[in-house]
């Protein structure tokens with residue numbers, strides 16, 4: 001049957017009047033991967049690109065800033081500084097712009113140039129750290145700047161409000177969305193670990209049928225090698241892990257085990273850790289865009305690869321939810337768009353060959 005036109009809105013609350021763009025953060029939709037789910041199984045996608053700046057990190061930025069306003073650790077007009085692979089920075093740039101806090105973002109030079117441009121566009125200052133210093137280098141630099149200038153440091157990798165925001169919002173949204181159709185598994189990658197820690201806690205309490213499955217790059221098996229005791233005890237984040245290797249999943253798997261992640265593992269929130277290959281991440285991101293119309297980033301493809309594999313191993317009728325943390329527009333200068341660049345070069349050569357008088 002053809003869909004009616006105009007199509008009725010599936011989220012009637014989406015057209016309410018709002019006092020601020022910040023009221024649009026969260027309450028993201030879930031959609032079925034109808035074409036790419038394995039036969040007889042359902043893989044659902046939680047679309048965090050529906051947030052105002054297009055990523056799951058809008059939730060965290062708003063949560064951390066509002067918690068700090070409430071407990072008084074952030075003063076009106078105080079500068080905020082944070083280390084981030086980009087999405088947290090972009091979320092903070094939105095929140096700080098709207099609320100009037102100057103913002104300094106520290107990020108490694110290896111992250112995509114689109115992220116840097118969006119940050120600058122929204123009024124943030126960007127401090128780049130050398131790629132060779134990895135994630136630990138950016139965390140150290142942000143801490144140093146905060147101490148030197150008396151700036152507010154949200155500490156996304158350690159802050160307990162990270163998992164609390166996700167438990168109360170992302171997690172409870174999932175519980176409500178699947179109240180009449182419980183999940184067999186929830187699949188997510190980890191940057192800080194806040195998403196999986198918070199959603200995991202909410203599902204353990206309200207939907208115990210759901211296995212909590214973490215994924216990480218197969219060439220960088222940091223979590224698979226276990227959490228050293230001292231991480232869990234003193235929450236010390238910034239020790240570069242010997243099994244870390246550079247990988248294409250920007251936003252996942254830093255070179256250290258964040259305290260948020262260590263707590264989730266030692267508290268038993270994560271049931272399983274599965275590896276994902278970089279090539280599979282790129283291939284599934286592209287298929288999600290081209291076959292499902294879900295335009296997403298590299299970690300989304302990676303999470304879907306793991307979720308689809310898991311669903312195919314579960315009995316028929318199983319239901320799995322995969323996090324889709326952000327949008328594909330943030331990756332135009334990365335390997336995700338590599339096949340398009342080749343196609344475009346070929347197409348342009350074709351055009352110039354067929355143009356009379358063209359010189360080449």
Ligand code: PMP
Nearest residue numbers: 087190191192193195251299325
């Ligand atoms: N995917 C992308 C693209 C991200 O930027 C992040 C966060 N850095 C994540 C996944 C992981 O989210 P979390 O920090 O909540 O583990």
